[in-house]
Amino acid sequence: MEVSANSSQIEKKENNILQVIIASSVGTLIEWYDMFLAIILAGVLSTQLFPNDGSSHFLETLAVVVSSFMFRPIGSLVFGSIGDRIGRKYSFLVSLIMMGIATFGIGLIPTFESVGWFAPVLLLICRIFQGLAISGEYAGAVIYVAEHAPQEKRGHYTGFIQATVPLGLLICLLVVYFTKAAMTEEAFNSFGWRIPFLFSGVLVLISYFIRKKLHESPVFEQLKKEGKTSKSPVKDTFTTPGNIKVMLKAIFGGNAAQSTIMQTTLFVTLFFLQRAVMLPYETVLIIVLIATLFSSFFYQYFGSLSDKIGRKPVMLGGMISSLILIPFSFYMYMTIGNPEGLKEIHEIGTPAILAIAGISLITSIAGAATYGPLGAFMLEIFPTKIRYTSMGFAQNMGNGFIGGATTFVTELLKSTLIVSAAMSPYIGLTYPLILIFIAILVNYFTVPETYKTDLTKD
Known part of the structure; x- marks a missing residue:
């Protein structure tokens, strides 16, 4: 009977953590879907919500879309304070x-033709709220899952939250792809682009x-019972x-x-394949879809691996590999996809598509x-009573304000810096490469290992 009772308790605990992971992951996945959608559809938004005066408003659209990342540090203080005072779930x-x-x-914003400059202003307001x-x-979500998980499986369980980023993008790409496939290009540009936003x-x-059915962490x-919560988390x-x-x-x-690594491997790649390599939009979507789908399994894998060998070696390995692979991959995209330097949109064969997708996947x-x-590392480095606020602010300053500007900065550098024709498609990559190089130095020399941290310790 005693063995049976213990088994029942273990099973109950596993069921609880499963419920926590599903509820937290689904919500986070949907929020990333919402966040990425405007970036994926920036090209359409630039024609619908900005003046149709014959000039490209892509850079201005990106500036508005990326504005959401700039407001994330402010939102982290607001929501962090709520999470540290009232509760994670709320x-x-x-x-x-x-x-x-x-x-x-x-999805409801009127076009520029209907309301003029009020259209991009409304987009800006919506993006600010999305960033917050x-x-x-x-x-x-990461803290909530981690505070339910056993110490030795913290990276394993929070890895599911990390995997919601590529999965959110994957759903985003699929919805856009099938919406476009279901109608003519004119219909999609006219009203079809609204469907993915409304579907959210x-x-x-x-x-x-x-999520409403979940209990507090x-x-x-x-911490609340012991009266140790912070009265002023900020x-x-x-x-x-x-x-x-x-x-x-x-x-x-x-x-x-x-x-910056994620922005570069996903969105900068997406824009580079369209605007530099000059591949059709549908082909680019397929390439990014393949890379996103097959890479999504590795987020949870590396989170789990960090439970065994530590957060630092896994993260450092990823950063060093990215520093080498990013410039190599973009050079290969051009070499495989547009070796003749064509200036118009052109088709490529299936072997070339698979080769580019394979490089993007690596x-x-x-x-x-x-x-x-990273999620497990971030929450482990801060004390419980100010964990939500501290982690949120640090994560949103780095991930949002600094790294989140990558798509805009790379496009800005490409359009403003005067360099040789051979370097011009790649000059924007200097921004992510500098950030990665700084991170390797800071991480190696100053960041402590955290994977054995007790989360209840103040």
């Missing part, structure tokens, strides 16, 4: 609703009701001795590099090694 429920409303709102929402979502409303509602509940985040130094290590020793796997353990 904070990421509010962020989920906010994200859903903002994304649905983008994701800043509370990601940190809350359904996903958010489903996720909300799944046991680590936070214990103030404590910046006044606790040594905490600012820890946040700087987290920002420049991992988060900024991780974000680079994405290096990014997965950087990102897979």
